[in-house]
Amino acid sequence: MQIFTSLLNSCLNSSLYFIIFLLFFSSFSLLLQWWKHHRHKDKHLPPGSMGWPYFGETLKLYTQNPNSFFSSRQKRYGDIFKTHILGCPCVMISSPEAARAVLVTQAHLFKPTYPPSKEKMIGPEALFFQQGAYHSMLKKMVQASFLPSTIKNSVPFVDQIVQNMVPSWTNTTINTLEEMKKYAFEVAANSAFGEIKEMEMEEIRELYHCLEKGYNSHPLNLPGTFYWKAIKARKVLNEIIRKIIERRKESRNYGGGLLGILLRGGRGDQQQQQLTDSQVADNLIGVIFAAHDTTASVLTWVLKYLHDNLNLLETVTKEHERIRNKLVNENRGLSWEDTRQMPFSTRVIQETLRSASILSFTFREAVQDVELEGYTIPKGWKVLPLFRSIHHSPHFFPQPHKFDPSRFEVPPRPNTYMPFGSGVHSCPGSELAKLEVLVLLHHLTLKYRWEVVGDGDGIQYGPFPVPKNGLPLKITLNKR
Numbered sequence: 001m002q003i004f005t006s007l008l009n010s011c012l013n014s015s016l017y018f019i020i021f022l023l024f025f026s027s028f029s030l031l032l033q034w035w036k037h038h039r040h041k042d043k044h045l046p047p048g049s050m051g052w053p054y055f056g057e058t059l060k061l062y063t064q065n066p067n068s069f070f071s072s073r074q075k076r077y078g079d080i081f082k083t084h085i086l087g088c089p090c091v092m093i094s095s096p097e098a099a100r101a102v103l104v105t106q107a108h109l110f111k112p113t114y115p116p117s118k119e120k121m122i123g124p125e126a127l128f129f130q131q132g133a134y135h136s137m138l139k140k141m142v143q144a145s146f147l148p149s150t151i152k153n154s155v156p157f158v159d160q161i162v163q164n165m166v167p168s169w170t171n172t173t174i175n176t177l178e179e180m181k182k183y184a185f186e187v188a189a190n191s192a193f194g195e196i197k198e199m200e201m202e203e204i205r206e207l208y209h210c211l212e213k214g215y216n217s218h219p220l221n222l223p224g225t226f227y228w229k230a231i232k233a234r235k236v237l238n239e240i241i242r243k244i245i246e247r248r249k250e251s252r253n254y255g256g257g258l259l260g261i262l263l264r265g266g267r268g269d270q271q272q273q274q275l276t277d278s279q280v281a282d283n284l285i286g287v288i289f290a291a292h293d294t295t296a297s298v299l300t301w302v303l304k305y306l307h308d309n310l311n312l313l314e315t316v317t318k319e320h321e322r323i324r325n326k327l328v329n330e331n332r333g334l335s336w337e338d339t340r341q342m343p344f345s346t347r348v349i350q351e352t353l354r355s356a357s358i359l360s361f362t363f364r365e366a367v368q369d370v371e372l373e374g375y376t377i378p379k380g381w382k383v384l385p386l387f388r389s390i391h392h393s394p395h396f397f398p399q400p401h402k403f404d405p406s407r408f409e410v411p412p413r414p415n416t417y418m419p420f421g422s423g424v425h426s427c428p429g430s431e432l433a434k435l436e437v438l439v440l441l442h443h444l445t446l447k448y449r450w451e452v453v454g455d456g457d458g459i460q461y462g463p464f465p466v467p468k469n470g471l472p473l474k475i476t477l478n479k480r
């Protein structure tokens with residue numbers, strides 16, 4: 001009985017403490033938010049709502065379709081509005097001119113910003129977290145390994161991956177997103193490392209898979225969580241990469257891929273910019289991260305849009321038949337030059353990138369108070385250029401919900417089309433991503449047809465918007 005009473009007492013005590021803590025926490029958050037907002041009261045902040053204390057409008061953003069979140073506020077407040085997401089005051093912008101100011105003309109006033117848990121996972125010395133001289137030095141090296149003149153040599157490799165992968169799908173139902181991830185990973189890892197032993201690649205594949213799970217999970221660093229396992233996997237990856245670097249340095253053969261370029265310290269062989277092993281590792285992993293889910297999501301969307309628009313599929317197929325006839329006549333495989341002769345498929349890709357806008361926005365942080373279109377963005381506030389809102393604006397893209405590749409027969413208005421970003425941090429991998437889509441379309445349209453299994457509608461978000469359930473497709477041989 002005594003034990004029961006003391007247990008009851010301790011329960012009551014702990015509930016009381018919990019309620020007091022909650023009250024204290026709520027009042028503190030309220031006060032903090034009030035203070036944060038009112039210390040800027042002399043500034044002309046953009047219109048908008050900061051939502052609830054501490055939580056801001058986070059719940060609203062994450063419990064509804066993000067597009068409705070953006071468009072309802074854009075209608076109410078205009079192209080620049082403030083909000084409060086994930087504990088941070090933010091300014092969202094959907095005017096091309098303001099987006100250009102943030103990403104290009106005044107880029108030095110806005111630094112890239114990522115949650116520390118994500119930065120730790122990819123590697124803090126990776127390109128996208130950097131600014132200034134270190135960023136431009138790295139960017140030159142990364143760009144060098146993804147220039148058309150470099151990736152044209154990868155066409156036979158990419159072609160071979162597709163030719164090995166596609167036949168295994170015949171008469172089966174595939175999870176398209178998962179298959180596209182395998183494809184995108186092979187291309188990205190090969191571009192990053194160049195040639196490496198298959199056993200090493202197998203290890204890297206497994207560790208990367210673990211890393212990816214942790215990246216997309218809650219950052220709880222407790223034994224057994226995905227995050228904890230991912231941190232461990234990241235350390236092992238570092239060790240593997242360190243050994244590969246050591247081997248290449250000892251043999252004085254820096255090898256191909258981005259790794260070769262990073263080890264040479266640039267394009268030439270002069271070794272002016274010697275990077276540390278951890279800088280090299282962070283950038284190899286970073287590039288694979290940037291290339292993997294993005295490209296896989298776009299590949300998945302292309303197949304969905306062509307499935308839903310059979311007339312377009314017919315035109316794409318005819319384009320590839322013409323190229324196939326040429327290859328048969330000349331008795332050779334697909335080349336980079338052939339991929340430059342696919343204008344209709346290229347417009348399908350452009351329209352897919354616009355319509356799906358898989359990177360709906362990006363994040364920057366104001367490094368000082370910045371004046372933008374008559375408003376002040378206070379130092380430390382996050383700024384989100386909303387690519388998707390711009391791509392879906394009827395002013396720039398009439399009938400934005402219609403999938404219409406022909407709109408790209410004329411170039412879009414400047415600064416209205418940014419699927420690969422803009423300015424100093426724009427994507428160095430755009431040509432490689434497009435190449436992957438073209439090669440897949442070439443083989444798939446010539447020999448196969450695909451049918452969505454299930455209703456095929458709906459979108460899942462994780463981390464990028466993709467068709468629901470990863471787009472299950474039944475693949476069959478094309479009898480015509």
Ligand code: HEM
Pocket residue numbers: 112127128129139142146286287290291292294295298358359362363418419420421422424425426427428429430432433434
């Ligand atoms: C269709 C697929 C892809 C899309 C839609 C895409 C989109 C983007 C966007 C919008 C940015 C700019 C982010 C910002 O400004 O904050 C970016 C940056 C980047 N992308 Fe891609 N990307 C794709 C594929 C790739 C590939 C294949 C690579 C491999 C090389 C790659 C590597 C990178 C890197 C390294 C950055 C950071 C650049 C910097 O900070 O300077 N991406 N990407």
